Amino acid sequence: MIKNIIIMLSAFVLTVVLPVLPAHAQVEQLTLRVDGLACPFCAYGLEKKIKKLEGYKSFEVLINEGKTIMDWHADKTLDLGAIHDAVRKAGFTLRGIKGRFVGMVTKENGKYMLVLPSPLKQRFYLYEEVALASKTHGKGEDEKDSWKHGHEKEGMDEALTKPSRELLDRAIDDKTVLRIVGSVHGHKDPVVPPSIGIESLEIVSSAGNEGNR
Amino acid sequence: MYPLPLSALLILVGLLSTPVLAHEPVFSLGPETIFEGGFGIEVEFEFEDAKGEQLAVMNYEILYGLKDNLSLILKVPQILGREVGGETERGLGDIEFRTKYRFFKRDTLGAQNKVSGIFGIKVPTGDDDAEPALGTGTTDFLFGGSYGYESRTWYHFATARYRFRTESGSRDPGDRLFIDGAIGYRPWRREYLEWDLVTLVEMNTEFEFKDELRGVRLPDTGGNIIWLGPTALLSYRNIMFKGGAQFPVYENLNGNQDSSSVRVVFAAEYHF
Numbered sequence: 001m002i003k004n005i006i007i008m009l010s011a012f013v014l015t016v017v018l019p020v021l022p023a024h025a026q027v028e029q030l031t032l033r034v035d036g037l038a039c040p041f042c043a044y045g046l047e048k049k050i051k052k053l054e055g056y057k058s059f060e061v062l063i064n065e066g067k068t069i070m071d072w073h074a075d076k077t078l079d080l081g082a083i084h085d086a087v088r089k090a091g092f093t094l095r096g097i098k099g100r101f102v103g104m105v106t107k108e109n110g111k112y113m114l115v116l117p118s119p120l121k122q123r124f125y126l127y128e129e130v131a132l133a134s135k136t137h138g139k140g141e142d143e144k145d146s147w148k149h150g151h152e153k154e155g156m157d158e159a160l161t162k163p164s165r166e167l168l169d170r171a172i173d174d175k176t177v178l179r180i181v182g183s184v185h186g187h188k189d190p191v192v193p194p195s196i197g198i199e200s201l202e203i204v205s206s207a208g209n210e211g212n213r
Numbered sequence: 214m215y216p217l218p219l220s221a222l223l224i225l226v227g228l229l230s231t232p233v234l235a236h237e238p239v240f241s242l243g244p245e246t247i248f249e250g251g252f253g254i255e256v257e258f259e260f261e262d263a264k265g266e267q268l269a270v271m272n273y274e275i276l277y278g279l280k281d282n283l284s285l286i287l288k289v290p291q292i293l294g295r296e297v298g299g300e301t302e303r304g305l306g307d308i309e310f311r312t313k314y315r316f317f318k319r320d321t322l323g324a325q326n327k328v329s330g331i332f333g334i335k336v337p338t339g340d341d342d343a344e345p346a347l348g349t350g351t352t353d354f355l356f357g358g359s360y361g362y363e364s365r366t367w368y369h370f371a372t373a374r375y376r377f378r379t380e381s382g383s384r385d386p387g388d389r390l391f392i393d394g395a396i397g398y399r400p401w402r403r404e405y406l407e408w409d410l411v412t413l414v415e416m417n418t419e420f421e422f423k424d425e426l427r428g429v430r431l432p433d434t435g436g437n438i439i440w441l442g443p444t445a446l447l448s449y450r451n452i453m454f455k456g457g458a459q460f461p462v463y464e465n466l467n468g469n470q471d472s473s474s475v476r477v478v479f480a481a482e483y484h485f
Contacts (some may be wrong), residue, residue, distance in 0.1 A: 036320030062404065063403075
């Protein structure tokens with residue numbers, strides 16, 4: 001009897017609980033490209049500031065590569081401004097953020113967005129550098145605002161290549177959970193959600209399971 | 214009353230040029246500031262032997278990062294022993310408060326260029342009536358600037374400081390100018406949470422103007438000294454040990470003054 005209950009519980013976990021887990025991973029990992037990291041002793045300030053970030057789970061500083069890798073708590077949204085401030089207050093310059101995100105895709109006003117599951121519901125515009133090509137998406141002019149980009153609404157309609165749009169359309173229809181790796185940046189207009197420049201995309205769970213891109 | 218030997222005065226004021234903060238030179242100041250909201254404490258032992266006079270001081274320093282580019286530093290010197298002509302004194306020296314404002318910084322991958330302005334004030338908390346004196350009896354102001362380059366392998370610094378010394382009674386001690394340079398090398402490019410060693414060669418040039426007594430310049434005061442010597446910085450995470458020795462490679466003192474022979478510093482610094 002007990003053996004049967006264990007088997008049933010195991011089956012429940014494997015079939016119901018585990019497929020749901022990735023949807024809760026949301027912002028999984030962030031890699032910060034930090035300039036000015038010259039010595040381990042100075043990097044302690046970065047440790048202090050990163051540990052105060054709401055969402056910080058663990059971190060690793062790679063001084064020789066000028067990178068800081070952070071694992072992120074599943075139930076926390078991503079505040080790019082807070083990360084930028086943390087690096088600045090530590091005495092360094094944040095040059096870029098690359099992230100690994102998990103969520104579902106939606107389409108709003110013709111634009112594709114990655115939406116983190118409830119209760120966070122944080123949204124990210126999706127784009128590809130190759131699709132944007134020469135479209136205006138200017139970076140902030142001064143160093144302080146380099147992580148904030150302009151957001152040209154007119155030029156963002158085709159921010160993704162056709163194959164990607166088709167794949168994301170199917171993902172929307174199938175309610176597919178995707179894992180996306182790419183650079184993330186904020187915008188000068190704080191109302192505009194941050195954007196993720198897709199570098200790789202992986203299907204985490206869906207009825208059709210169409211594999212990686 | 215000013216029977217204070219001039220060489221002793223020179224040495225005591227010289228101690229006020231000592232350092233704090235991260236990878237800055239051991240015998241000078243660099244452009245480094247501590248991170249915003251960060252605290253640091255440093256305990257620093259100094260010893261100087263200048264022909265017949267020996268001086269040992271323990272400096273206690275507290276620093277705070279008001280902003281990432283603005284640090285405040287309080288230095289309290291405890292003179293362990295000052296021996297002049299067979300007389301020895303010990304006690305509190307002159308307390309110094311210093312600020313450092315980094316007004317330029319350029320970060321690149323694994324390197325920083327930065328320039329800071331320095332302002333400090335030393336108050337006469339040391340007993341200048343003691344024999345020998347524990348303080349100069351003057352309120353001094355320090356102005357300066359420091360440029361520094363730090364990379365994963367090489368370091369270099371250039372610092373200029375001017376110490377303006379007020380009058381004390383009928384005596385007006387000569388101002389002092391410090392021109393410092395240092396070159397550092399990291400033999401192993403260690404990662405965070407590993408021991409990290411930086412070795413440096415530091416050169417410090419000191420120019421001291423003559424003292425005046427009731428408007429008359431004293432001939433046996435002032436002069437120039439160039440110090441040179443190796444130093445090292447050894448750190449792990451938020452703890453740093455540093456130390457070194459310097460020797461006078463050039464000395465041109467006015468009149469009849471004892472010359473210096475060596476100065477040594479050992480320090481431990483902790484950030485939190």
